[in-house]
Amino acid sequence: MKRIVLFLATNLAVILVLSIVLNIVFSVLGIDHGSIGGLLVFAAIFGFGGSFISLALSKWMAKRSTGAVVITQPRNATEQWLMRTVERQAKQAGIGMPEVAVYDSPEMNAFATGMNRNNALVAVSTGLLRNMKEDEVEAVLAHEVSHVANGDMVTLTLIQGVVNTFVIFFARLIAGMIRNNNQQMGTIAYFGIVIVLEIVFGFLASMIVMWFSRQREYRADAGAARLAGPNKMIAALERLKNNHESRLEGSMMAFGIASKKAKSELLLTHPPLEKRIEALRSSREF
16 A cells, blocks of 8 residues: 555655756747647656656665665664675765665565766665575665666666657657548547557557566676676576566666566566576676
8 A cells, every 4th residue: 555655655746847847948948738849748748747757766765665775773683784885885886876776575675776876876675685695685786786886776767768759759740640540530539549559659668668677687697797797697697596576676686686587578577587697607707
């Protein structure tokens, strides 16, 4: 229920802010709302705007939706070790020290999020700390630090913004063409067609985003192998074969060490564990 309320409140706030921005842009630039150019501006503002606002709120949302507690003053040896390890890896990767947090969950998982490389959050689950060896946890932390160092959060946001823009634009363009050919079509029918087209185009476009996400996971695994050692990263991935299914949602799931299952690899944010392990074993980088 908490996640649902946060999701609804955030999306309503995003729509309100983007609607205000849209009206200002149209007024300042004198763009015709009914033109192709106006439609493209509308699609771009909502496509990119929603993605970047979500990125800006990602740390705040992640902490509240998972109940993650940021370590400000380590309370025990485990938290001290987590802080030291992330600090060392961040220096090696050339990024600012991320916030380090722990959240309560039985699954073995961790995620990274944040606006930029020097203002990120790395969070680990209690299930991961309980069920993984220290070397394996070190590799998982290195994987998340590598996501931050690679700028994956911003890159994925840009790709999602482009995809969103084209989905919104073409759905409304095609629906408008259908309405022009059928003068009796009402507003409800028009928006019904828009929704259907956005669902179809969104599903197809998500395959592009998922493909990029999988490539990004290979790069984060390789980065973890450089920071912590390939054997530690392979051991961590082997351990994940006995994991619970991920409970993370949205961008947190995309940047987690583990993901949800899907019927097709085309819809996975992460490659299968066997492929990730094979990629590390066959790499000559290390």
